Amino acid sequence: MFKQLIIxxxxxxxRVALLEDGHLAELFVEQNDDTDITGNIYKGxxxxxxxxxxxxxxxxxxxxAAFIYVDDLWVNVNEYILEDIEFSPPAVxxxxxxEDLITEGQQIMVQVAKSPIGSKGARVTSFVALPGRYxxxxxxxxxxxxxxxxxxxxxRERLKNIVRSHSRNGFNYIVRTAAEGIDGDEISQEVNxxxxxxxxxxRKHRCVSAxxxxxxxxxxxxxxxxxxxxxxxxxLTIDSPAVYGRVIEFLDRYLPERKSVVENYAGFxxxxxxxxxxxxxxxxxxxxxxxxxGGYIIIEHTEALVSIDVNTxxxxxxxxxxxxxxxxxxxxxxxxxxxxRLRDISGIIIIDLIDMDNKSNRQVxxxxxxxxxxxxxxxxxxxxxxxxxxxxxxxxxxxxxxxQVLCEPCFYxxxxxxxxxxxTICHKINREAVRAAKDMSGSRLCIQVHAQVAEAFRGPQRSxxxxxxxxxxxxxxxxxxxxxxxxxxxxxxIF
Numbered sequence: 001m002f003k004q005l006i007i008x009x010x011x012x013x014x015r016v017a018l019l020e021d022g023h024l025a026e027l028f029v030e031q032n033d034d035t036d037i038t039g040n041i042y043k044g045x046x047x048x049x050x051x052x053x054x055x056x057x058x059x060x061x062x063x064x065a066a067f068i069y070v071d072d073l074w075v076n077v078n079e080y081i082l083e084d085i086e087f088s089p090p091a092v093x094x095x096x097x098x099e100d101l102i103t104e105g106q107q108i109m110v111q112v113a114k115s116p117i118g119s120k121g122a123r124v125t126s127f128v129a130l131p132g133r134y135x136x137x138x139x140x141x142x143x144x145x146x147x148x149x150x151x152x153x154x155x156r157e158r159l160k161n162i163v164r165s166h167s168r169n170g171f172n173y174i175v176r177t178a179a180e181g182i183d184g185d186e187i188s189q190e191v192n193x194x195x196x197x198x199x200x201x202x203r204k205h206r207c208v209s210a211x212x213x214x215x216x217x218x219x220x221x222x223x224x225x226x227x228x229x230x231x232x233x234x235x236l237t238i239d240s241p242a243v244y245g246r247v248i249e250f251l252d253r254y255l256p257e258r259k260s261v262v263e264n265y266a267g268f269x270x271x272x273x274x275x276x277x278x279x280x281x282x283x284x285x286x287x288x289x290x291x292x293x294g295g296y297i298i299i300e301h302t303e304a305l306v307s308i309d310v311n312t313x314x315x316x317x318x319x320x321x322x323x324x325x326x327x328x329x330x331x332x333x334x335x336x337x338x339x340x341r342l343r344d345i346s347g348i349i350i351i352d353l354i355d356m357d358n359k360s361n362r363q364v365x366x367x368x369x370x371x372x373x374x375x376x377x378x379x380x381x382x383x384x385x386x387x388x389x390x391x392x393x394x395x396x397x398x399x400x401x402x403x404q405v406l407c408e409p410c411f412y413x414x415x416x417x418x419x420x421x422x423x424t425i426c427h428k429i430n431r432e433a434v435r436a437a438k439d440m441s442g443s444r445l446c447i448q449v450h451a452q453v454a455e456a457f458r459g460p461q462r463s464x465x466x467x468x469x470x471x472x473x474x475x476x477x478x479x480x481x482x483x484x485x486x487x488x489x490x491x492x493x494i495f
Contacts, residue, residue, distance in 0.1 A: 001232075003232055003234055004018075004233070004235040005017070005237070006277060007221050007236070007239065007240070009221060009243040010240075016028040017275070024277055024281070025338065025341055026342060026344075027284070036220075037116075037217075038398055039112060040112050041111045041214045042112070043109055044108055044110050045059045045210035046058055046105060048065075054097065059211050060213075061212065064120075067122070068123070072124070072125035072127060074126055108210075109126065113398070114399075115400060117400050133254045133255065134190050135191065135194060137194040137198055138172055144173055144175070145173075147175060156175075201215050222246065226250075226254075236261055237271065238265060244262070281406075285402070291313070291315075291328070291335055294313050295312050295331065296311055297335060301403070305347060305350055308336055328354055330368050333368050334368060334372050342402065343403065345401055346378070346396060349393045350391070353365065354389070378398065379395070381394050420486070425489065427464065430468050432491060433447070434468070440472065443495060444474050445474055445477070445493060446492040447478055447479065447492075449488075453489065454478045454479075458478065
């Protein structure tokens with residue numbers, strides 16, 4: 001699979017696209033407005049403890065207080081931030097009630113686990129993790145972890161030994177997949193760099209009062225380089241000379257052998273247009289996604305979950321119904337896995353497949369979905385197909401989904417996705433005029449409406465208007481108001 005990173009950087013927005021075999025797989029957007037603060041570390045102040053929810057609100061300097069659960073607190077939340085203490089963290093989190101762990105007014109160090117989404121504030125944790133290229137520093141942890149994707153036992157043990165030889169008390173690590181096969185000197189250099197970062201965070205924590213930002217996660221361009229520039233990323237293309245320079249400087253320090261795959265785009269056509277990314281972004285924001293066969297899927301968000309419906313659409317197959325349904329479902333779940341990554345859909349996801357009678361076909365579709373989801377870096381869990389033909393799955397939520405990053409609720413429908421029909425509005429106006437008729441003394445009436453409603457009164461609903469005129473006994477004029485909302489109207493007496 002050919003993987004390519006495309007970075008489009010402008011003054012107020014940076015976008016990073018991950019392409020797999022030329023198709024958009026993931027998109028990251030940073031609009032320089034601090035909406036994505038995942039990974040930032042703050043000194044916060046506890047403003048409210050909620051024993052009934054075993055949680056607390058923490059002021060970290062944002063418009064809305066952050067939220068922390070008892071399971072995200074050390075038993076002694078202040079211990080591990082002191083560099084001169086012999087730290088021995090608890091084996092079990094959240095064994096004590098939250099009111100025994102923290103109090104209102106207390107200042108604690110927290111890291112953002114989930115950025116604010118909608119009306120919800122950020123979710124934070126006191127289990128700080130500092131990611132590097134090969135390692136993640138986990139202050140206070142009592143063990144060295146290794147990515148499950150590194151399967152060789154000898155390699156896992158080699159990496160553990162390298163890290164163990166450089167680990168300080170209370171400074172342990174998780175070894176990332178990118179560390180596989182990496183020279184011990186490079187890993188030791190990153191250990192020293194992460195240690196220095198942590199010591200600087202501790203120094204700031206001692207010197208400032210809450211709320212205060214202690215550490216900011218890398219900007220999206222460098223974060224993508226850090227997380228994706230493995231040996232299987234074949235090309236990195238950047239359209240900004242300034243960002244290109246920062247990326248080269250970053251690679252000089254951490255991945256000098258990967259500089260050869262970086263290029264500065266100098267074309268006249270916008271870079272996302274050149275690589276046909278822009279049209280795929282537009283497709284990822286649509287409710288309906290067409291499949292190559294002629295079938296389609298519908299993706300709808302609700303407050304509790306995301307529902308995805310599969311339909312055969314224009315696809316009629318070649319031989320029999322069961323085969324047609326199987327091919328549609330297989331194509332659909334491949335596209336669903338791709339759309340889930342691209343749109344960053346998370347939480348509870350329900351997939352309504354086309355019903356299949358054959359159990360073996362159901363298993364084929366389920367395995368196709370689980371295999372397609374292996375490319376997803378976010379943790380997910382897929383349950384077997386239910387008797388109703390539904391697949392239930394969950395996906396870890398970290399950032400806002402793509403539609404919330406790039407869109408806002410429709411100011412017309414308020415986000416519900418529907419408007420009253422012109423016919424319904426005409427009947428609503430009729431009822432309102434009938435109710436008000438007895439109190440009207442003018443010689444005629446003027447109904448001010450949207451142009452579409454006016455067209456309905458002059459066409460299909462003409463008989464309704466004539467009936468209303470007979471009832472009120474006065475002529476009625478329909479007036480178009482250019483800036484009128486479709487569902488709004490006004491009934492005005494003219495004397």
